[in-house]
Amino acid sequence: MKSARERRLPAAPRKFFMSLRDIAFWIRSAQADSMLGKLRGENHGPHVFDALYDNLGDPWLSSASCYRYQRLKYQRLVGMLPQRPFGRALDIGCGLGVLTRFLAPHVGTIVGVDVSAKAAERAALMSAGITNIQFRQSDLRTLNPASDGQFDLIVLADTMYYLSPLPDETLQCISRQVTQLLVPGGMLLLANHFFFGFDSDSRLSRRIHDCFEQQPGLKLSRSHRRCFYLVSLLERQTAESC
Secondary structure, rough: OOOOOHHHHOOOOOOOOOOOHHEEEEHHHHHHHHHHHHHHHOOOOOOHHHHHHHHOOOOOOOOOOOOOHHHHHHHHHHHHOOOOOOOEEEOOOOOOOHHHHHHHEEEEEEEEOOOOOHHHHHHHHHHOOOOOEEHHHHHOHHOOHHHHOOEEEEEOOOHHHHHHHOHHHHHHHHHHHHHHEEEEEEEEEEEEEOOOOHHHHHHHHHHHHHHHHOOOEEEEEEEEEEEEEEEEEEEOOOOOOO
16 A cells, blocks of 8 residues: 555646747747837827737737746736735736736726727727626826726736836826725735846836835835746725825
8 A cells, every 4th residue: 555655646847937939929029019119219109009909919929828928927926916805906008908817717897908999909809708807998197096996906017118218207106196096905916027137127127116115105015026027016005004
């Protein structure tokens, strides 16, 4: 008869954060950013992102299941949330709604917003049959609790550096607006690219996270550095705890 040690099931292998195939994912992401820069040189406003989705379909390959990195990243982001019910959630900069769909089983309802109307329309089509998801076009800078209501959970992932240039005044204004969109006790999951810490993208990400962490009314709950991204989980303080 085998001992308990011998009967123990083998541990599931840990997934490395990316595969060789993901090199194509990074190349495509760089191409999308380059095209966005060229489009911005010719035009301004939300229609620039509409043009990007028209040209590339899925500009950053967020919905391509053959690439490990992005899907594993989204799974880990969801796994970082506290195990508690979230009634109403908001995914800002939802793109084609991949992360929104990962979040849907963990919330009562979720609204995905994106500056591109084309992205929001396609996200809605790709999410048909998921009854607790809504998508609409909206600019991060115009979200307002008076018209949009407040949320128990807000996810702001890989979005703010596309507002470039991002002066301190604009960053401060956005951090205040997002804070006001949270109910007291609500959570903000903030995630941005973070490579080596000394490159320009990493410095911008660090500046974004620092600004939110210093926002009155927000308290840093957890912070994580993973391969190529930085995550901050912040909580809106109640009047009693401020």
